[in-house]
Amino acid sequence: MPTATSLRKDETGHLPPLAKASWQRQRAYWSDAFRRVRGETEARAGRLSPEDQVVQSMPDTSPTKWHRAHVTWFFETFLLAPHAPGYKIYDARFPFLFNSYYVAAGPRHARPKRGLITRPNAEEVGAYRAHVDAAVTALIEQADEETCAKIFPIVEIGLHHEQQHQELLLTDILHVFAQNPTNPAYDPDWTMPQAQPDKDAFGNLPSGIHNIGHVGDGFHFDNEKPVHPVLLQPARIERHLVTNMLWLEFMADGGYTTPALWLSDGWTQVQAEGWDGPGYWQQIDGQWFAMTLAGLQPVDLASPVCHVSYYEADAFARWAGKHLPTEMEWEVAARAGLMDDAFGLVWQWTRSAYAPYPGYRAAPGALGEYNGKFMINQMVLRGSSLATPEGHARESYRNFFYPQARWQFTGLRLVDYP
Numbered sequence: 001m002p003t004a005t006s007l008r009k010d011e012t013g014h015l016p017p018l019a020k021a022s023w024q025r026q027r028a029y030w031s032d033a034f035r036r037v038r039g040e041t042e043a044r045a046g047r048l049s050p051e052d053q054v055v056q057s058m059p060d061t062s063p064t065k066w067h068r069a070h071v072t073w074f075f076e077t078f079l080l081a082p083h084a085p086g087y088k089i090y091d092a093r094f095p096f097l098f099n100s101y102y103v104a105a106g107p108r109h110a111r112p113k114r115g116l117i118t119r120p121n122a123e124e125v126g127a128y129r130a131h132v133d134a135a136v137t138a139l140i141e142q143a144d145e146e147t148c149a150k151i152f153p154i155v156e157i158g159l160h161h162e163q164q165h166q167e168l169l170l171t172d173i174l175h176v177f178a179q180n181p182t183n184p185a186y187d188p189d190w191t192m193p194q195a196q197p198d199k200d201a202f203g204n205l206p207s208g209i210h211n212i213g214h215v216g217d218g219f220h221f222d223n224e225k226p227v228h229p230v231l232l233q234p235a236r237i238e239r240h241l242v243t244n245m246l247w248l249e250f251m252a253d254g255g256y257t258t259p260a261l262w263l264s265d266g267w268t269q270v271q272a273e274g275w276d277g278p279g280y281w282q283q284i285d286g287q288w289f290a291m292t293l294a295g296l297q298p299v300d301l302a303s304p305v306c307h308v309s310y311y312e313a314d315a316f317a318r319w320a321g322k323h324l325p326t327e328m329e330w331e332v333a334a335r336a337g338l339m340d341d342a343f344g345l346v347w348q349w350t351r352s353a354y355a356p357y358p359g360y361r362a363a364p365g366a367l368g369e370y371n372g373k374f375m376i377n378q379m380v381l382r383g384s385s386l387a388t389p390e391g392h393a394r395e396s397y398r399n400f401f402y403p404q405a406r407w408q409f410t411g412l413r414l415v416d417y418p
Helices: 023-045 064-083 094-098 111-116 122-142 145-178 244-252 264-273 310-320 327-335
Strands: 202-205 208-212 228-232 235-238 281-284 287-292 295-298 347-353 379-382 399-401
Touching (some): 023 064, 064 145, 122 145, 145 287, 202 327, 208 327, 228 327, 235 327, 264 310, 310 347, 327 347, 327 379
Antiparallel strands (some): 202 235, 208 228, 287 295, 347 379, 379 399
């Protein structure tokens, strides 16, 4: 599996604040960061055949080829077209094909039909990427100080946006391969990162008033602000993620057949989908296997459970006599170092609905559509997963999905109240 590429930090361990570094230094930094992040996308896609890259296995996923083209369209639309003198759109068909949900940027092809677009093919998308890469590199290297001040914030959000799609590229291709009866492997050598054991099962959450939200000069999405106070009650948070071993106990004790454990919508989902275990699990000759990036593998009892929905996580918490943490409890615990495996394994469901923080205002224009308009009917996840690029995780990061979603690398930890 390719090594995740981070947005490189300076000698202090932080990304150079745009307002503090010289514009010449910023220019060198962003030129290098752009090259590395764009290269990481191609490295992740490089394991896939052209046929792999065109498949869309359900409306919530997108083809690899589409991900590669969409992030390229993002730079062309929001960076090159307004700021690169004389730049012409590479192909007049592409804005319609590769816009996602930016209504202000123009009409777009229907999301569930992305897998029907066999042309442009993967090679042509590669040529599109190369063209835009050359134009962005030239813009960064030739821009004067005034232009740099305008374009570097766009380059920055564009790179973080691309890192999000690097993660989606892996989650989506896993779903594609899981539909194949031959159980192909994305990376035959892939293994689940190991959790760090700790003799103490719980950490005591500091009760009282705490500030949550992004603090400092580093990059953040608008949904991580404003910083605001919250009140926490006394609680204990599990240092470790819930494991496959514990999930098998839940299953053996009737977890998927006991309506009283489930939210009403969750029980409807269980019955409609026939869930009897986490996503990608199947039983063969009495043994449980899971589809992974390395193909079909025996379920590892010590690994954190993965590919469970919010409904399943909530039912498990009820079965265990505990609760899912709120996103506020999770963030305070992360800042206090109370969790050994907060990042890099699975995203963790919280029981917090995805809603704006007090005083939140979306940015104007098309980029303001990035987060705010999705703040309804979804649940917050915190942390990061094995598919998250290095440097793309932080304590204040708010991921969000619908409660029935489980094709992502999603798991859980629990809290207990006195």
